[in-house]
Amino acid sequence: MEFQQMRYVIAVAEERSFTRAAERCLVVQSALSHQIKALERELGVRLFARTSRRVEITAAGEAFLVQARASLAAAERAMSEAAAAGGRISGTLTVGVIPTVTAIDIPSVLGRFHRAHPDVRIRLRGGGSDEFIAAIVAGSMDVAVLGLPDSIPPKGVNARVLAREQLVAVVAAEHLLAGRRRLSLEELAGEAFVDFPEGTPGRVQSDLAFEAAGVHREVMFEAMNTDLILDLIRQGLVISLLPPALLSSGVDGLRTVPVADGPSRVEYLAWSSFNPAPAAQAFLDGLA
Template sequence: MELQQLRYVVAVAETNSFTRAAERCLVVQSALSHQIARLERELGARLFERTSRRVRLTPAGAAFLPAARQCLDAAERAAAEVAAAVGEVRGRLALGTIPTVTAVDLPRALREFRGRYPHVRISLRVGGSDDLVAQVKEGTLDVAFLGLPTTARLDGVASCELLRDRLLAVVAPDHPLAGEPSVTLRRLAGEVFVDLPAGTAGRAQSDLAFAAAGLVRDVAFEVTTADFIGRLVEQGLGVAMLPAAYAPQLTGVVTVEVADAAARVEHVTWSASGPTPAATAFLDVLGITR
């Protein structure tokens, strides 16, 4: 079994095509097909079902794929560790972030990092805190920026608290609350809400606050991004609660202080087994000690 064979398997699985996989791997399709067939003979099982219309993983292939990715990641990290030992940072840096991160100016940090370490390949994913933590645990992400309720616990990863913030009410300019200096959760409970999907860490920050106050609210619109929440609020479809530090990025809406506001904490997290050389260098750029 060779690393190149594993790369071919992952490429076919991700593209669902031998042709596109060969293009990605910069190899002729016949060579790629030959190497996968050779690997299948060695394993004694077919990894892909091939028809004239599609390619898909067999049950054996689905079982093999995660281990193949882990082997490739381990090989890449081994090469990066050797490079770091002789004073060079290279390899990959896979970052994840929530849309509302404010504790770090991520574009500026990436610019500085790229200037120092031009040989590192960087990817950035935006998502919810729960998904990002899971990806750090499985090694898909090297570093992730999260926003969580103050009661949340981070298990199975290393982390550092970056910022404590509070939630503000966000309303349309012509909303009756727009001219108020502050509002309470009880007053807000009578409004229709726009919020993140139920079960997400961002949604939990508001849900826990209302539940602790013994209040029930109506969330009529669930969307996955904070900027789209603001756009729906601007149209008068509901009110929302968003982080105070994120509020200056909103346009077309009015923010109102919440006297008994929910709190949130922004964290940066990385693998419990220790950051990769590239992740270590990126955390150093941010001034984060481990």
């Protein structure tokens, strides 16, 4: 069994498509399919159920996937440790970034890191703080920028505070509240809101603040994309509570208003508490 076959299986499982997996692995689809079929013959099980339109991983495939990821991670870690011992940083750096990151200029930071360590492959992942923490603990992510309520620090990982900020009300420029100098949560009770999905860290801080104030609010729209959130506000459909730095440079058609008893959040840089890989340590050192 070859490591390349494991990579192909992982790619197909994550992409749910032989075509997209082949594009990701930079091989022709026929070669990728041939290697996976050869692996299935060697193992004596089907890893994927597939038709011309659909690909699903089997129970045997799920079991194989767990160990394949662990084996590849171990092999890559061994190579990067050997390279680091010789003064060269290599391997893979997987970075998680929340949609509302404001404390770090991610493109600039990654650009500097790439120029300093060109042999490191950088993978950038979007998502939520909870899944990033779980991924770091599981060893599938190296570092992440998190956004959490002030009262709920990250657990199970190392972390340092990047920024602490109070959320502001974001409304359309024509909204009746746009000219106010300051608001309270009670004054926002009758408004329709857009927010992140229920239960996600990006929303919890606002839910907790309204609950503590004894104020009910109605979240009419849910979205993970900040551009979509801002566009919905701009259309006058809803308002939101967001980090002020998201609009610090000025956004046409929108206004921000401080909220006296509004929620606050903390941005953290998080990484594994157990023996970070050389690429992760180099990244952390560069941000020190």
